[in-house]
Amino acid sequence: MSFLSPEALLALILGSLYGAIFGAIPGLTATLAISLAIPVLLFLGPQVALAALIGITATAIFAGDIGSVLVRMPGTPASAAYTEELHEVAQKRSPAFALGLSALPSAIGSLIGLGFLVVGSLGLVALAKQFSSFEYFWLVLLGIISGVLAVPSILKGALAFGLGMLLATIGYDPALGHPRFTFGQPNLLGGIDFIVALIAFFGVSEVLHHLLHKNRSPQAQVEGLGGRGIFRAYFQEAGQFCWKERGSLVRSSVLGTFVGFLPGAGSDIAAWISSNLRRMRGGRPEQVALDGTTANNAAVAGAWIPAMALGLPGDTLTAILLGMFLALGITPGPELFNKHGALVIQIYLAFFLVSVVLMPLGGYLSALIVQNLLRIPMRVLMGAVLGLCVVGAYAVNNNPFDLYLLAALGALGFVLRQGGFPLGLVVLGMVLGPLLEQHFMVSMIKTHWNLLSFFERPLALLLAFLNVAMVVAVLGFRRGWWAALRLPAEERA
Amino acid sequence: MDAMRVWERVAALLAVALGALALLLSRGLPQMEGGYPGPALFPSILGVVLLLSGLGLWWQGRRARARLQGGEGLVLLALLGLALAPWLLGRLGLSPTAGFYAAAGALLLGVRPGVALLTGGAVALLVYLFFQRFLGVQG
Numbered sequence: 119m120s121f122l123s124p125e126a127l128l129a130l131i132l133g134s135l136y137g138a139i140f141g142a143i144p145g146l147t148a149t150l151a152i153s154l155a156i157p158v159l160l161f162l163g164p165q166v167a168l169a170a171l172i173g174i175t176a177t178a179i180f181a182g183d184i185g186s187v188l189v190r191m192p193g194t195p196a197s198a199a200y201t202e203e204l205h206e207v208a209q210k211r212s213p214a215f216a217l218g219l220s221a222l223p224s225a226i227g228s229l230i231g232l233g234f235l236v237v238g239s240l241g242l243v244a245l246a247k248q249f250s251s252f253e254y255f256w257l258v259l260l261g262i263i264s265g266v267l268a269v270p271s272i273l274k275g276a277l278a279f280g281l282g283m284l285l286a287t288i289g290y291d292p293a294l295g296h297p298r299f300t301f302g303q304p305n306l307l308g309g310i311d312f313i314v315a316l317i318a319f320f321g322v323s324e325v326l327h328h329l330l331h332k333n334r335s336p337q338a339q340v341e342g343l344g345g346r347g348i349f350r351a352y353f354q355e356a357g358q359f360c361w362k363e364r365g366s367l368v369r370s371s372v373l374g375t376f377v378g379f380l381p382g383a384g385s386d387i388a389a390w391i392s393s394n395l396r397r398m399r400g401g402r403p404e405q406v407a408l409d410g411t412t413a414n415n416a417a418v419a420g421a422w423i424p425a426m427a428l429g430l431p432g433d434t435l436t437a438i439l440l441g442m443f444l445a446l447g448i449t450p451g452p453e454l455f456n457k458h459g460a461l462v463i464q465i466y467l468a469f470f471l472v473s474v475v476l477m478p479l480g481g482y483l484s485a486l487i488v489q490n491l492l493r494i495p496m497r498v499l500m501g502a503v504l505g506l507c508v509v510g511a512y513a514v515n516n517n518p519f520d521l522y523l524l525a526a527l528g529a530l531g532f533v534l535r536q537g538g539f540p541l542g543l544v545v546l547g548m549v550l551g552p553l554l555e556q557h558f559m560v561s562m563i564k565t566h567w568n569l570l571s572f573f574e575r576p577l578a579l580l581l582a583f584l585n586v587a588m589v590v591a592v593l594g595f596r597r598g599w600w601a602a603l604r605l606p607a608e609e610r611a
Numbered sequence: 612m613d614a615m616r617v618w619e620r621v622a623a624l625l626a627v628a629l630g631a632l633a634l635l636l637s638r639g640l641p642q643m644e645g646g647y648p649g650p651a652l653f654p655s656i657l658g659v660v661l662l663l664s665g666l667g668l669w670w671q672g673r674r675a676r677a678r679l680q681g682g683e684g685l686v687l688l689a690l691l692g693l694a695l696a697p698w699l700l701g702r703l704g705l706s707p708t709a710g711f712y713a714a715a716g717a718l719l720l721g722v723r724p725g726v727a728l729l730t731g732g733a734v735a736l737l738v739y740l741f742f743q744r745f746l747g748v749q750g
């Protein structure tokens with residue numbers, strides 16, 4: 119069966135739609151979408167199954183932005199990196215423009231990522247093979263430093279990040295496998311589920327915020343969402359902005375692809391690094407959102423590079439994908455290129471179709487859906503969000519204990535939000551904290567606690583230098599940068 | 612701004628308390644062979660970070676005025692209600708529980724009772740059809 123068969127094309131379209139729905143609803147992730155789809159896909163041929171998988175992964179990450187635009191809740195962790203900015207753009211200009219700002223750079227990022235996937239993968243993979251735990255430690259640290267130093271109050275940033283990282287230490291530790299901070303509760307042995315935390319921090323705290331400000335909460339803007347208005351804002355205005363920011367698009371795409379292809383990294387980290395770098399340069403909300411959304415979609419294609427060429431997962435999604443390959447009787451790695459050349463070409467083609475056709479079109483359709491959803495009063499929508507938060511948190515593991523966590527973390531998120539703490543940094547702490555600890559402990563165990571080993575390898579030394587350079591540069595210019603970050607977004611624009 | 616200061620202080624106190632707890636509990640964690648720090652290392656560092664940033668934040672805003680703006684009782688009520696979710700789930704099942712929270716949330720937010728009930732019903736139906744029937748989520 120060829121990829122251009124009706125079955126495969128239908129699978130690509132349905133997969134994209136399915137991925138977009140999962141990505142847009144907070145609490146339903148791309149990982150969950152693929153996990154639920156795999157039992158069905160296994161009964162289909164490789165071409166059809168892979169077409170559906172590509173559709174799901176590519177659109178789910180992009181669709182995470184729809185929740186950010188609509189209710190300031192990221193549908194996926196990757197969108198959390200720039201939710202504040204994207205929502206601000208939606209409020210300030212129009213939801214259609216914000217969605218265009220999400221869809222068009224996503225498509226471009228995905229296309230550039232595909233370019234790397236096709237032609238540039240071998241060189242990058244060769245570089246990734248040089249990475250050990252030492253280099254990863256520095257790379258993760260770079261992500262952390264860029265996150266903490268990018269916020270106006272470094273104390274608030276450190277506190278938010280520290281809380282996130284502390285939450286991530288609950289459960290088995292990566293060095294000895296000893297349980298930490300579980301208080302004898304078996305449900306905490308596996309740690310706090312990241313998705314539950316995400317729903318609590320962004321979903322429950324949002325509802326509580328509206329509850330506190332119920333007489334002062336502004337209704338979402340619906341002006342300018344008529345048929346022509348949407349088209350103009352979505353394609354024309356956002357397209358013009360993308361053209362103006364073409365340099366950023368290319369830079370973020372390259373960065374996103376690079377971060378995506380590194381094993382263990384992925385869309386989330388790519389989005390964080392890219393958007394934080396823009397924030398630190400005093401970027402306006404539009405620019406921060408553009409850089410973040412470009413990078414996270416480029417990272418999707420980037421994650422496929424080591425998965426296809428080396429059989430190494432770039433992120434959770436590609437880890438599931440590798441399992442799918444094996445279940446279909448295909449061994450990923452060089453053998454894939456030797457024995458299944460046609461399939462490789464079909465994978466490239468599927469990525470191309472998703473990027474060029476489905477992502478912009480799906481985004482436009484989602485803009486139309488958003489138009490209707492915005493007619494629902496925000497109070498009603500927030501009530502529904504609370505009900506869906508409960509279901510989303512429970513559905514992740516089918517575990518009622520997660521609902522206690524939802525309430526506790528929702529309270530924490532609410533306090534932090536009201537106090538002006540960057541909630542995204544709590545999430546960053548939960549994502550990067552365990553990676554930092556793992557790579558540090560592995561490096562230390564390997565070298566019997568010789569700290570100098572972090573500076574002995576040339577690549578590690580280079581990354582260490584980059585960390586120091588970033589700290590020095592940020593602290594050196596902090597007066598100007600922090601002043602810029604403290605300014606309200608309207609003034610920055 | 613006054614209200615933000617209150618929450619800033621609450622967060623700072625929370626960080627100090629959690630930092631101290633992390634330091635205290637880390638002492639009971641095992642060490643690695645040769646006496647090297649093991650699972651306690653990162654929580655201890657985080658404990659210090661939280662303690663210092665919490666204290667620093669408290670010190671920074673010690674002279675600023677802080678006052679609640681009202682409405683916090685509703686938030687507390689909502690949180691207490693949310694903590695009852697596992698109990699409700701066991702008695703009502705997943706979709707009625709979701710519908711209940713959607714309706715209760717809408718009511719607390721000031722939506723008219725009829726519209727709130729409609730919201731709850733719509734969410735319950737959506738959860739039943741999509742999550743339970745289509746996705747097979749148990750509950």
